[in-house]
Amino acid sequence: MERTAPRRGIARAAxxxxxxxxxxxxxLGSVASAQEGGGEKEISHEAEECIELLEDGKKVDxxxxxxxxxxxxxxxxxxxxxxxxxxxxxxxxFAYPALKKSMDARANKIRENLDDADRVKTEAESxxxxxxxxxxxxxxxxxxxxxxxxxxxxxxxxxLMQRAEAEVAELRQRARDDIAAAQExxxxxxxxxxxALAIELAEKVVEANLDRDANMRLIERYISSVxxxxxxx
Amino acid sequence: MTDRVDAYASALxxxxxxxxxxxxxxxxxxxxxxxxxxNEQLRSTLTDAVIPVERRLGIVEDLLGxxxxxxxxxxxxxxxxxxxxxxxxxxxxxxxxxxxxxxxxVVAEVRAAIPLDAATVERLxxxxxxxxxxxxxxxxxxxxSVLGGVIARIGDTVLDGSVRHRLDQLKEAI
Numbered sequence: 001m002e003r004t005a006p007r008r009g010i011a012r013a014a015x016x017x018x019x020x021x022x023x024x025x026x027x028l029g030s031v032a033s034a035q036e037g038g039g040e041k042e043i044s045h046e047a048e049e050c051i052e053l054l055e056d057g058k059k060v061d062x063x064x065x066x067x068x069x070x071x072x073x074x075x076x077x078x079x080x081x082x083x084x085x086x087x088x089x090x091x092x093x094f095a096y097p098a099l100k101k102s103m104d105a106r107a108n109k110i111r112e113n114l115d116d117a118d119r120v121k122t123e124a125e126s127x128x129x130x131x132x133x134x135x136x137x138x139x140x141x142x143x144x145x146x147x148x149x150x151x152x153x154x155x156x157x158x159x160l161m162q163r164a165e166a167e168v169a170e171l172r173q174r175a176r177d178d179i180a181a182a183q184e185x186x187x188x189x190x191x192x193x194x195x196a197l198a199i200e201l202a203e204k205v206v207e208a209n210l211d212r213d214a215n216m217r218l219i220e221r222y223i224s225s226v227x228x229x230x231x232x233x
Numbered sequence: 234m235t236d237r238v239d240a241y242a243s244a245l246x247x248x249x250x251x252x253x254x255x256x257x258x259x260x261x262x263x264x265x266x267x268x269x270x271x272n273e274q275l276r277s278t279l280t281d282a283v284i285p286v287e288r289r290l291g292i293v294e295d296l297l298g299x300x301x302x303x304x305x306x307x308x309x310x311x312x313x314x315x316x317x318x319x320x321x322x323x324x325x326x327x328x329x330x331x332x333x334x335x336x337x338x339v340v341a342e343v344r345a346a347i348p349l350d351a352a353t354v355e356r357l358x359x360x361x362x363x364x365x366x367x368x369x370x371x372x373x374x375x376x377x378s379v380l381g382g383v384i385a386r387i388g389d390t391v392l393d394g395s396v397r398h399r400l401d402q403l404k405e406a407i
Contacts, residue, residue, distance in 0.1 A: 196404065212347055221382075226357075
C-alpha cells in the first residue's frame, strides 16, 4: 500500500504534465494560426506600404524588414510565458505534491530501512557483546573450575599426605610402644625368673643347711617373738 | 552340711568322752585329718564310691590298726562307712574345737618342719596364749614345706614365723 500511493501520484503527475504539454502545444498552434490569419492583413498593409515606398522610388529591400533570429515574437513570448506559468502552476499544484509525497515516502522508507539497519546492527552488536561476555564468563568460569579442581586436588593431596604421615607416625609409635612393652615384659619375666631361681637356690641352700638345731633356734626365736607380741600375722 | 558336720563331730566327741580317752582320741584324730589332707591318693581312695565300703574300711584298718587306739580306728571307720569320708577333716576339726572349748581353750594348729617335743609344745602354747589372751591348745603338725620356723593358725588368725614365709616375702620383693 505504501508503494502504490507514490506510484499513483507519479502517474497522476505524468498525466497532468502530458495534458499541459498538449495544451501548450495546441495553444501555440492556435496562436501561430492566428498570426498566420492576421498576417494576411499585415502583409497587405506591408504590401501597401511597400508599394508606396516603391512608388517613392525606394528599393524593395527598404520595404521589407527581416525578423530577429534571437528574440521571438512578442506574442510568442507571451504565450510561452503563459504556458510556462500554467505548466508550472499545474506542476506545482499536482505533480510536486505527488512527487514530494513519493519522495518523502521513499525518504521515510530509506530512513526506516536505515533505522532498521542501525537497530539490527545495534542488536547484532548487543548480541555479539552478549556472546563475548558469555564467552568471557564461560572462560572465567572454566578457569575458576580448573582453579577449584587444582585447589581441591592440592588439598586432597595434602590431606592424604598428612593422613599417611599420621598413620606412619602412629605405626612407629605403636611399634615403639610394642617394643617397649616387650622389653618391659622380657625384663619382668627375667626379673621373675631370676627371682624364682634365686628363691629356689635359697630354698635349696636353706634345706641343705637348716638342720634340727638351726630349726629349733628358729622355733625358739618364734616363741620369744610371739610371747612378746612381735610375730608377723 | 555344717549341721551334719556338727552332728558327726558331736557324736564322735561324745563317744570319745564316754570312753574316757577324749584327749588321746582328739590328738590321733587330728593327725589322721592332717594325713588325710596331705595324702591325695588316700583321700581319693577313701572318697571313691566305686570302691566297696569293706575295701575302704580295710584300708583304714591297715593304716590305723596298731598305730592308733581302737576307739580312734572305730570312729574313723564309722565316718568312712557312713560315706562321709570327704567331710572327715572338717568333722575332726570341729571335734577338736569342741574339745578345746570344753576345756575353755582355743585350738592352735602349729606347723613345723620337724617334730616338736612336749616341752616345746607347752612353751608354744604359753606364748600363743599370751599373744591371743586366750588359753590355747596346740595341735602340732609336721610340714616339711615350712622349711624352718613355725606357722600357727588360731581360727582366722595366722602367726607366721616360717622360713617359707620369709622366702615368699623375698620373692615378692624381687
